[in-house]
Amino acid sequence: VETAPKPGRDVPPKKDKLQTKRKKPRRYWEEETVPTTDGASPGPPCNKKNRELRPQRPKNAHILKKSRISKKPQVPKKPREWKNPESQRSLSGAQDPFPGPAPVPVEVVQKFCRIDKSRKLPRSKAKTRSRLEVAEAEEEETSIKAARSELLLAEEPGFLEGEDGEDTAKICQADIVEAVDIASAAKHFDLNLRQFGPYRLNYSRTGRHLAFGGRRGHVAALDWVTKKLMCEINVMEAVRDIRFLHSEALLAVAQNRWLHIYDNQGIELHCIRRCDRVTRLEFLPFHFLLATASETGFLTYLDVSVGKIVAALNARAGRLDVMSQNPYNAVIHLGHSNGTVSLWSPAMKEPLAKILCHRGGVRAVAVDSTGTYMATSGLDHQLKIFDLRGTYQPLSTRTLPQGAGHLAFSQRGLLVAGMGDVVNIWAGQGKASPPSLEQPYLTHRLSGPVHGLQFCPFEDVLGVGHSGGVTSMLVPGAGEPNFDGLESNPYRSRKQRQEWEVKALLEKVPAELICLDPRALAEVDVISLEQGKKERIERLGYDPEAKAPFQPKPKQKGRSSTASLVKRKRKVMDEEHRDKVRQSLQQQQQQQQQKETKAKSTGARPSALDRFVC
Amino acid sequence: MSAKPSWTYREVPREYVRALNATKLERVFAKPFLASLDGHRDGVNCLAKHPKNLATVLSGACNGEVRIWNLTQRNCIRTIQAHEGFVQGICTRFCGNSFFTVGDDKTVKQWKMDGPGYGEEEEPLHTILGKTVYTGIDHHWKEAVFATCGQQVDIWDEQRTNPICSMTWGFDSISSVKFNPVETFLLGSCASDRNIVLYDMRQATPLKKVILDMRTNTICWNPMEVFIFTAANEDYNLYTFDMCALDTPVMVHMDHVSAVLDVDYSPTGKEFVSASFDKSIRIFPVDKSQSREVYHTKRMQHVICVKWTSNSKYIMCGSDEMNIRLWKANASEKLGVLTSREKAAKDYNQKLKEKFQHYLHIKHIARHRHLPKSIYSQIQEQCIMKEACQRKEVNRIKHSKPGSVPIVSEKKKHIVAVVK
Secondary structure, eight states: OEEOOOGGGGOHHHHHHHHHHOOOOOOTTHHHHHHHHHHHOSSHHHHHHHHHHGGGOSSOHHHHHHOHHHHHHHTTHHHHHHHOHHHHSOTTSOOOSSOSSOOOOHHHHHHHOOSOTTSOOOOOOHHHHHHHHHHHHHHHHHHHHHHHGGGGOOOOOEEOOOSTTOOGGGOOHHHHHHHSOHHHHTTOEEEEOOTTOSEEEEEOTTSOEEEEEETTSEEEEEETTTTEEEEEEEOSSOEEEEEEOSSTTEEEEEESSEEEEEETTSOEEEEEEEEESEEEEEEETTTTEEEEEETTSEEEEEETTTTEEEEEEEOSSSOOOEEEEOTTTOOEEEEOTTSEEEEEOTTOSSOSEEEEOOSSOEEEEEEOTTSOEEEEEETTSEEEEEETTTTOOEEEEEEOSSOOSEEEEOTTSOEEEEETTEEEEEOBSSTTOOBOSSSOSEEEEOSSOEEEEEEOTTSSEEEEEETTEEEEEEOTTOSOSSOOTTTOOTTOOHHHHHHHHHHHHHTOOOGGGOOSOGGGGGSOOHHHHHHHHHHHHHHHSSOTTSOOOOOOOOOSTTTOOHHHHHHHHHHHHHHHHHHHHHHHHHHHHHHHHHHHHHHHHHTTSOOGGGGGOO | OOSOGGGOTTHHHHHHHHHHHHHHHHHHTOOOEEEEEEOOSSOEEEEEEOSSOTTEEEEEETTSEEEEEETTTTEEEEEEEOOSSOEEEEEEOTTSSEEEEEETTSEEEEEESSOOOTTOOOOOSEEEEOSSOOOEEEEOSSSSEEEEESSSEEEEETTOSSEEEEEOSSSSOEEEEEEOSSSTTEEEEEETTSEEEEEETTTTEEEEEEEESSOEEEEEEOSSSTTEEEEEETTSEEEEEETTBTTSOSEEEEOOSSOEEEEEEOTTSSEEEEEETTSOEEEEETTOSSOSEEEOOSSOOOEEEEEEOTTSSEEEEEETTSEEEEEESSTTOOOSOOOHHHHHHHHHHHHHHHHTTTSHHHHHHHHOOOOOHHHHHHHHHHHHHHHHHHHHHHHHHHTSOTTTSOOOOHHHHTEEEEEO
């Protein structure tokens, strides 16, 4: 595994070249300080050059000047620093070679910025406007601070790079294991469990624990990094699916008849008879909901924090055995035998959306971690990637010789498909781009047909459950390199886990808030606002916020005759009238244009029905 | 939440839940009542803060007694029988060495802040015998000048026994006078002929006055914004005026259900507290017409006077049943030293509450207050009365010639006239 050097880190060597070329610009405030610093110590001259060059460090300096972001930390601070050069100097007479706050690269700031600067502030009252401006300034400052602290995300993602012309898909696991360090090599392992047949598996949210369940009843959970077994039982019943609940201490197992919950020692805690003949399980971590899809065609949401069933939705599409969750908005995607994928939330009895994806049944669905792309594979041997941002259109399609039975996305957007006993992994071109299906990034052949797939969070590891056991394979660049210690910390202690559990339970998001756009909650409800306004006007009989008619102000002595007042009033009235006329004219023109375009688009060949369209 | 953009998914619903929890916790921890100082043998009529010492408070009672309290020990440190009859007003000198009282016995007395030495008698430093009853007093913020009110507004030099000047406009008793804390030569007073009069000390004549629907009991200047003052009115409302434009108040604050007797600004100038005859005190933001908070207890009777302490953390109120009560200005605030983590959590929760304050569920929880039955039923009753008035108004507009019935806004409704 190689690590790519960051472009920003390699700047210092270039700096020397720049130094010789550039002429030092003279600043008005430097007049007094130059002679004093020269006399003070021999050190400063070289320091001064350094200092001067610092603002040039980010490559696109021209953007830097325009943007308000970079101006803020640099320009206003500098003069202040220079006002009293005495204070900068330490006792020894040395000067701070890098005065002022550290410069922040513009691209990084833009990455963290949430305001769309291209959209102008709406015309509003002065008070509202000033409040918006303050909010914007705050936002800018936070993005700068966030950009500053990006330094703390020390880890970088790895990736595979073939020597020139070499196909990375031809690199086999043995080669990778040979190349990486011992600790990483230990993450590749095979569990030979031929007896209890094809395995489903699940990693806990921290990526530290692995649970797998075999069709013939074998259930085990282990800390897969240290290979310490937590429990191993045989439930003496077919296991359809297995899933960790919010922490590694609880384990939900979909058995032949009912849904069972075990703790990490293998003790059965609950047998949930309301959920019967469950085929697939999904856990929504922020809502504490366990979504189960059953053979009877029901999608049931179980609140695991209080043990209540929140919603039982009848999908009316026969047996359900393809399910995945959208980690961005917690919507459940169900694949059906008629080739559609339906999107569900517990608040609605009907699906939020239905997407026709394939001719023939859907075999597998997966949604990436940002909620942007959905990958589906169907009985028509096709693998499609859909855009989930409103359009629901396929972005790319590929016909696979065998068709994929299992799909999964990694945290960084790698797509894996299990086809028979082969797994193929595709990677995208850059960040936040869909995986390109042209050329696989990696392939691997297993000792039996694949039955379960999942990328391990925060690790470059893919877990594959198959009929010959469980395989953990190395996939460089799969996992997010930096973890959020407050959210899911792989190294957390028992005490930390308990603390986190309490906090997480306090912040349990109600099930009713699940919808397609989770940000809709933060937006202004314009419709009900306008409705309320309308009702108020109706109730009062007049518009309390209407503009008062123009009243001319009395002027200086002698200028305020009745005639002139009337004249001024008339002037304003006329202007308003003209505005109105102008607006209505514009509207008319627009309508005309729309009509024309409509007529053009439909009027390629005149038909007999045209006369009915007005 | 983490700063990495790809991790921030689903932050809005989570923040919403956090804000909801923070709001609920705020209500759970809302325990504003701190202490009750008892010792007076009649209703507390006036309060004054010590300008230099946070712990010292002075109070005057209806039996002529003045007491000085220590808030940290919560006890009375000195008792003076200052007047015969009511102590009508009390104010401290800006240096904090002495204080003035006026009483029903037509005298103005100046007292030393420190008690008399051993064997000495409790005696005022100076006594001025006036001709009429004084109803209020206030001291200049920088100079040795004070103002009293009664039949007219008198401005006194501390060294003399006659007023420097007397100002009057109309012939009615003036109930309170207040110096502007920033433009220190400005004075405001309110009289029982329903007007608020502003004076300039340098001119010896009144500046202008505004006449309201009903009598104003007290006014209080905003300590941060020079021209803004708030008037506590008999018609259950408070009016915040800009001195330059008296014809329209900046804001009408209505939540009380009985006459408002006293008002005092917080030192930040963002909020003020009002005491009312309806046995409650309310805290209003300056720019909101509804109150943020209402404090009441079973035993508290008509609240006569109220003060906001100089560190803006506490509120004191003196009431009819002889007690002075100490409240927290922020009901759910934790007292004492906060650890840095507590502080960070507090700030974060505050920001979240601010962000989601307009959401129905959160707004409902944040606004809900338990009220005594008397106040609750009065609010209902007044709501019905107000609705009836509005309905009548709307009907009148509807059924008359358009434009013939002028639409008067709530702000302008209560202003009768402005005279210059």
